[in-house]
Amino acid sequence: MHVSQYIIGCLSTCDEPLRNGSCSRTVGCCQADLPRGVRYYEGFFNSFYNTTAIWRQTPCNYVTVMEMAAFNFSTTYLTTRVFYDADDSRTPVVMEWGITRETCQQAKINRTAPYACVSDHSDCVDGDAGYRCRCSDGFRGNPYIQDGCKDIDECLDNVTYPCAGICENTLGNFTCSCPRGRDMVNGVCVKNRRSTWMAPVVGASVGLVALVIGITCAYLVRERRKLHRVKQRYFRQHGGLLLFEEMKSQQGVAFKIFSEEELQQATNMFEAQQVLGHGGHGTVYRGVLKSGVVVAVKRCTTIDEQQKKEFGREMLILSQINHKNIVKLLGCCLEVEVPMLVYEFIPNGTLFDLIRGDHTRHISLNTRLRIAYESAEALAYLHSCASPPILHGDVKSTNILLDGDYTARVSDFGASILAPNDKSQFVTVVQGTCGYLDPEYMQTYELTDKSDVYSFGVVLLELLTRKKAFNLEGPEQDKSLSMVFICAMKENKLEDILDDQIKNDENMEYLEEIAELARQCLEMSGVNRPSIKEVADKLDRLRKVMQHPWAHEDPEELDRLLGEPSVVNSAGTTGNFSMTNKAAMGLESGR
Structure with a gap:
């Protein structure tokens, strides 16, 4: 049952001697505790008590509601108006209050009145007069406004928040720790027992690690210097x-x-x-x-x-x-x-890859002749224009590269092979690739410009036949492409070894000219071989003839392009490169 009214009271007498002090005794004054939750009060003197006998000695009578701890009784209060007049007759009172007469839970879900605890880090508190707000522990300020509750820096108030070690403020709290080597015991930092033996152990470990690092660095520096000296020696060598x-x-x-x-x-x-x-x-x-x-x-x-x-x-x-x-x-x-x-x-690989790769890929005679001419031009430059002349020493299809436009680019032309000045500079060990080696070079160990001519002759055969220069898997008589070619020429069976893609009636006379040029490059004696410059010139003339087929109708123009006399002389020979009998017969019949 809810109680809505209270009646409380106390009795004060003056029978005993009056004393200054608190109102804990009923001499001169008395007090009664006001219950919690009182919203209205009325004070009065009970008429049942007779005060007429003393009113002249104690004419002042008062009743008031005030904080008990703030009251200090004085005997002068009974005969004067000191108490009434003091502080404009105001007395301190501690009052319980609330926002509304609701609980915190009710206030949070109430849609008609706004919830009052709006600050972050604020709490709601239930009371007899209703709910009210306060800042959370570790915060101070006004919980009724936005951001009103501010963090308390406990480290600045060592009295309220004592810390005998290292204080570190955190949001709403603080931490108190001890320096390394000390532990917190009853709020005091004391020396850690482990520190007595850990210090020398840690020191020794650090010293050992530093020693190892120092030795390692010294070794690496020494090895680096040693490597640098070795590199300098190689550089000078x-x-x-x-x-x-x-x-x-x-x-x-x-x-x-x-x-x-x-x-x-x-x-x-x-x-x-x-x-x-x-x-x-x-x-x-x-x-x-x-x-x-x-x-x-x-x-x-x-x-x-x-x-x-x-x-x-x-x-x-x-x-x-x-x-x-x-x-x-x-x-x-x-x-x-x-x-x-x-x-x-060079992006497009080697000539060997081109001619020995996909055999279904058509490679025209014009393309093959152009690649041969460009390669011969490069070798001619090395032999004639470089100073001193450079001998390639390893001419082969794998050393002829093809760029983006499939233009021939000679590579690997013997960076350390210069034309020797005397016999003492001739090599003592034959170097090169089987199938391309000059037989004369293998006998005399003398590498000459005609050695490159022999090797280039084998490259011409590869272009004509699309076969390997040396085939280890074939029969003994068919291993060397140059030997197979020489035999075919002697037996007049050239057509049997030519590539089918370029072998036709229109091309045969050009193929025979190229084959004859290759045969001359493959002469056993170097003096009988043409120079690589002569080979390049011959290939160039053949290219021009193939590019101008109308020249066959004009013998004089054909002779001009080939750079040879049109009539066989009395000795039965023409120039350095006579046309084959079949070609000559074709010219005669054309006349």
Whole structure:
């Protein structure tokens, strides 16, 4: 049952001597506790008590509601108006209040009145007079406005929030910790027992680690210096200093000295997937420089002392070669035991891949003749225009590359092979590829320009027949393409070995001219072979004839294009390259 009214009271007497102090005794004053939840009160003196006997001695009588702790009784209150007049007759009162007479839960769901606890970090409190708001623990301020409750920085009030260690303020709270090596015991930081033995152990461990690191760094520095000295020695051995001096003296030489690290990065540490091919002098890798330029990097296998001494000079000579049908040498790396060469990258593979690849792919005679002419022009440049002359030494279809337009680009032309000046400079070990080697070179160990002519003759046979220069799987008499060709020429069976794609009645006289040129290149004696320049000129004339078929109708124009006399002389011979009997008969009948 809810009680709505209370009657309370107390009795005060003056029978005993009056004393100043609190109103804890009923002498001169009395007090009664006001119940909680009272919303209205009325104070009065009960008429049943007789005060007429004392009213003259104590004329002042008061009743008031005030905070008990704030009242201090004085005997003067009974005979004067001091109590009434003090502080404008105002007394302190602690009152219980609330926002509305609702609980917190009711206020939150009430749609008619707004919820009062709007600040973050505020709490709702239920009371007898209704709900009210307060800031959460660790916060201070006004919970009735937005952002009214602010975080208390406990670390600034060491009295209210004592911390004997390291104080760190957090949102709504704080942490108190001890320095390393100390523990919190009863609110006080005391020395950690472990610190007595951990300090020397940790110190010794750190010292040991520092010693190991120091020794390792010293070893790495020593090895790096050792490697640097080795690289410098290789650089000097390969003529790097000479190369640098020559490059300074000759302006405009587009040639670079690469470091080993540059080429390792370019080829992904010479990964097997980057291999483009293998040659007699090394392996060729595809690489991409930091600038984005795609290159071909050739790692040579071995090099003798004589070649090491001349390497710098030869690199400079090769760097100055500028011919449209020769792969450009961009630079080299000399700080390794065996030098590495960096060439421009040629995208369409080798001539060997073209003629030995998909046999269903048609390769016209014009295309084959053009590739042969361009290759011969490149070799002629090496033999005649380079100073000193350069002998390729390994002419073969795998060393003739094809660029984006399928233009021939001779590569791998023996960077360390210069035309010898005397017999003492001749090689002592035959180098080259089986099937292309000059028989005279194999007997005399003397590499000459006519050795390249012999090898080029084998390349001509590959273009004519689309067969391998040397076939290990065939019968003994059919292993060497050059031997098969010589036998076919002697037995007048040339048509039997020619490629079907180019063998027809219209092309036969040109094929016989090319075959005759190849036969002359394959002469056993070098002196009987034409020079590579003469070979190139002959191929050029044949190309022009094929491009101008109307020349057959005009013998004089045909003679002009071929550069040969139209009438056989009394000795029965024509020029250096006489046409075959069949071709000559064709010309006679054409007249």
